Amino acid sequence: MDCRMHLAQLEPTLGNLDANLAMHAEAASNAASQGADCVLFGELSLTGYFLKDQTSEVALKRGEGPLERLAELSKDISIAAGFVERGEDGQLYNAYGFWEDGELIGVHRKVHLVTYGMFEEHRDLAAGFDFDLIESKHGRFSVLTCEDAWHMQGPMLAFHAGADALLVPSASPARGVVADGDGIGSVQTWGRVLSSWALLTQTWVCHVNRVGFEDGIGFGGGTRVVDPFGQDTGLLEGLDPGVLDARIDSAALDRARVALPLRRDERAWILARELAKNAEAGGWEGKEG
Amino acid sequence: MNGLDVSEELTADLLVRFLRSEAGKFGFERVVCGLSGGVDSAVSVALAAQAFGAENVLGVMMPYRTSNPSSEADARVVTEALGIASRKVDISEMADGYLEGSEVTDQMRRGNVMARCRMIVLYDLSVEWQGLVLGTSNKTEILLGYSTQWGDSASALNPLGDLYKHQVFQLARHLGLPSEVIDKAPSADLFEGQTDEDELGFTYEEVDRLLVKMIDERWTEGELVAEGFNESFVRLVAGRIAANQYKRLPPIIAKLGPRSVTHDFRYLRSWGR
Numbered sequence: 001m002d003c004r005m006h007l008a009q010l011e012p013t014l015g016n017l018d019a020n021l022a023m024h025a026e027a028a029s030n031a032a033s034q035g036a037d038c039v040l041f042g043e044l045s046l047t048g049y050f051l052k053d054q055t056s057e058v059a060l061k062r063g064e065g066p067l068e069r070l071a072e073l074s075k076d077i078s079i080a081a082g083f084v085e086r087g088e089d090g091q092l093y094n095a096y097g098f099w100e101d102g103e104l105i106g107v108h109r110k111v112h113l114v115t116y117g118m119f120e121e122h123r124d125l126a127a128g129f130d131f132d133l134i135e136s137k138h139g140r141f142s143v144l145t146c147e148d149a150w151h152m153q154g155p156m157l158a159f160h161a162g163a164d165a166l167l168v169p170s171a172s173p174a175r176g177v178v179a180d181g182d183g184i185g186s187v188q189t190w191g192r193v194l195s196s197w198a199l200l201t202q203t204w205v206c207h208v209n210r211v212g213f214e215d216g217i218g219f220g221g222g223t224r225v226v227d228p229f230g231q232d233t234g235l236l237e238g239l240d241p242g243v244l245d246a247r248i249d250s251a252a253l254d255r256a257r258v259a260l261p262l263r264r265d266e267r268a269w270i271l272a273r274e275l276a277k278n279a280e281a282g283g284w285e286g287k288e289g
Numbered sequence: 290m291n292g293l294d295v296s297e298e299l300t301a302d303l304l305v306r307f308l309r310s311e312a313g314k315f316g317f318e319r320v321v322c323g324l325s326g327g328v329d330s331a332v333s334v335a336l337a338a339q340a341f342g343a344e345n346v347l348g349v350m351m352p353y354r355t356s357n358p359s360s361e362a363d364a365r366v367v368t369e370a371l372g373i374a375s376r377k378v379d380i381s382e383m384a385d386g387y388l389e390g391s392e393v394t395d396q397m398r399r400g401n402v403m404a405r406c407r408m409i410v411l412y413d414l415s416v417e418w419q420g421l422v423l424g425t426s427n428k429t430e431i432l433l434g435y436s437t438q439w440g441d442s443a444s445a446l447n448p449l450g451d452l453y454k455h456q457v458f459q460l461a462r463h464l465g466l467p468s469e470v471i472d473k474a475p476s477a478d479l480f481e482g483q484t485d486e487d488e489l490g491f492t493y494e495e496v497d498r499l500l501v502k503m504i505d506e507r508w509t510e511g512e513l514v515a516e517g518f519n520e521s522f523v524r525l526v527a528g529r530i531a532a533n534q535y536k537r538l539p540p541i542i543a544k545l546g547p548r549s550v551t552h553d554f555r556y557l558r559s560w561g562r
Contacts, residue, residue, distance in 0.1 A: 014559040052555035174303065179294035213310040215557040218303055239306055 001164050001253075003138040006031035006039040007244040009223040009236050011212030014048035015058050021046060021066045024081055025073060027243065032077040036245070037138050041081040042169045042210040042223075043110075043146050044094065049171035050214045051084070055124040059086040062104060067097065074099035078136060082145070082169050084125075085109065091126035096143050096169055098134045106134035108143035112151050118173065118217065131157045139164035139248070142203075146170035155197045160268055165204035165248055166197060172209050174220030174239070187222035191232070199230030202256045202263060204248040211239050228256035292501050293455045297463030300456070301336065304448040308340035311446055312421055314562040319420030320446070323407050324348040324375070325478065326363035328461050329425040329449060331470040336448050336460075337423055338371045346373040347418045351407045354381040360478050363469040370467050376414070380406040400479035404440025412443075421445040429454040429497055432504065433526070434533020435489065442536065453500060454493040491522065499526055 008027040013019040024041060031039040043049070046066060047058045060067055060083055070079050078100040085095035085107065094110035109128025113121035131154050134141040142158030142165075149155070149168045158166055176185020190207065198205040205226040210219045224235040225246040234246040257263055278284065312318065320337045324330045330348075337346045348368045350361050361377070368375040384399075384406045393399055411422045424444025426436055428451055436442040449457055454475070461471050475485040475493070486492050499518055502508040503526070510527065514520045539551050548554045 013562060014557060015561050048559075050557055050559075052557065054556060054560065177295045177300045177303065179296050181296060181299075184299065213307055214559045216307065216311065218307060218310075239302070 001139040001248065001250040003037045003248050004035065005206055005225065005244075005246050005248060006034070006036040007206060007208045007223050007225065007234075007236075007246065008039055008041050008045075009208060009221055009242050009244070010041060010045055010210055011219075011241050012042075012045055012048040012210065014214055015051060015054040016048070017046060017058055017060075017066050020048070021069060024070065024079070028070075028073045028077055028079055031243070034245070036077060038078040038080070038136070040167060040169070040206055040208045041079075042208045043096065043171040044082040044084065045169070045210070046081055046083040048214065049210075049219075050217065052120075052124065055084055055092055056086075059084040059092050061086050061088075062097075062107070067104065070097070070099050071102055071104060075102045078138060080141075080143075080167060080169070082171075087126075092124065093128055094121060094125050094145060095128075096145050096167075098136065098141070098143075100136055105136065106132065106141075106143075108132070108134070108145060110145040110148060111154065112147040114147045131161075133158070133161050133163055134167075141165050141167050143167045143169070146172060149193060149197065155201050156271075158203065159201040159263070160266070162263075163201070163203050164250070164253060165206055166201065168194065168205060168207040170207065170209045172220055172222075174218045184220050184222070187220045190220075190222055191224070194224065194226050195230040195232070198226040198228055200262070202228045202253065202260070204228060204253070206246070206248070211241055227252050291498065292506075293453060293497055295452070295456050295459060297459055300452070301339070301460060301463060304336050305340045308337055308423075308446060308448055311559075312341070314559060315421070317419070317421050319345040319347070319418055320423040321347040321349060321411055321415050321418045321420045322423035322425065323411055323441070324350050324364035324367060325425075326350075326360035326367075326470065327473075327475055328466070328470045329427055329457055329475075330364075331367045331466050332457050332460050332464065333423050333425045333448055334367065334373055335371055335464045335466060338373055343372040344374065345420065346371070346423075347414065347420060348373050348375045349411060349414060350375065350377045351380050351410055352377070353384055353403050354379075355480065356478050357476075357481070360476075363467075363473070366467045366469045378410050378414075380410065383409075396480060400477065401437045401440060403479065404437035408440050408443045415445075424448070424450065426450060427452050427454050427457050429493060429500060431537060432500060432533075433489065433496070433529050434536050435485070436536065438536045453497040455497040490525075495522070496526060499523065503527065504530075 028039050080098045082096050085093040096108045098106040111128045113127050115122035140163050142163040144154045174184045194205045207224050209223050211221045221239050223244050225233050227233050234244045236242050236244050322334050334348050350364045384403050415422050422444045424447030427449045476483050513523050542551050544552050
């Protein structure tokens, strides 16, 4: 794997698919002309975030117009972008699609919807149930959409599945402006979380957040790439839209995995056995199936 | 660290971006703001001057005949220091047309009428100036309900609504605002000698230290008392916050149909923008 990524930190317009699609097309075209292999956008990048009753109005079935446009653009560059998916089951999902060579090759439906504080995703969306790898010609990618990266199971499954990189799209609001805090609190916290996952899963981490405001809630930016040693190799500072141009490669993965053979020494069967015991003892009764 | 101090630079940057972004979505690049001569309105217009340029900010002084002349003088110091446009509209006749005719003598009622007269002036000037009405209510007064509903609490955009009074003072110093507005005791200037802290019965510093724990950090009453806060003070403040919730929300609409405004017709103002 040796992939040049463009991470596009956008300011989407809430619920305006046409305007947002135009932003995606421009960023993809720029990335392709600059020689990037892949362009990554944030969570719900095609729609904006606090959609509420707009959720169903901007939902797209696979293959619908705007998604077909991304498929078309992916003939020149691989593209990952966020949208509201209207599934074949009629449910709406917070989806992140990956298009390559004119085809949609993978979709991650956000598993851990956020419904607390200012967030109410579960009011409008259904949760996904899988963390399938996306097998791109540029690498094996696991998508953790925002809150998915705040639970251990996603990164752990990516680790066991042998992902090369975690793609972490988000629409994370800026919170925390305390004195001596070294920047926006939420952005600093993201940095610690993502650095930990990169280090512990020995993968690259590509985090794409957004900027701009939706009714007073500002999004914190902080788009970054973290290497498998947990170090930032690129970070978009500030709160402007922009592009982070970063390279991820297999060589760093190999070095990290030789220096610290976490994958070799992982004993997944213990985890599987203990979880099975817990399930058998009824520890998960009442949880969704 | 007192749990209250903010990074002034970061906060100002976010608020300037907030003003520009939210006004810009609706095609506005100008704002109009009432200037009381106090620290809140001074900080609001200073942020707006950074966001839109001083020439796009109109500060309006709206004295009533009993207002302290020093309030207007202090407001003028602010407009001159920032280089923003200014206007004076004396609301005495407008307010007295009702107050005298209806023989309103109650101090609070008179103050509320004056605050609502100022709101009428600002919303009218917003059309002439082609700018949004800029709010000046801080988080402390919003939580305590220390404002006039549809009066000084009325605005289109409020950059200070998530800042406690302590933090507004921090920003005022950071923005280099004149000492005239920073060093004086905050006052609604509705009658002679009035100060906010006399009227509230506690200081902003005291209540801000309590509010940040009670609201932002969700401490319980028991935990706050154990921490050293006076129990009756905690109860007084908690009671005020709950009693004034009505001021912070839109009017109550009786639900009848399947989709009702404010209940389950859910769209942001940013809808499509």
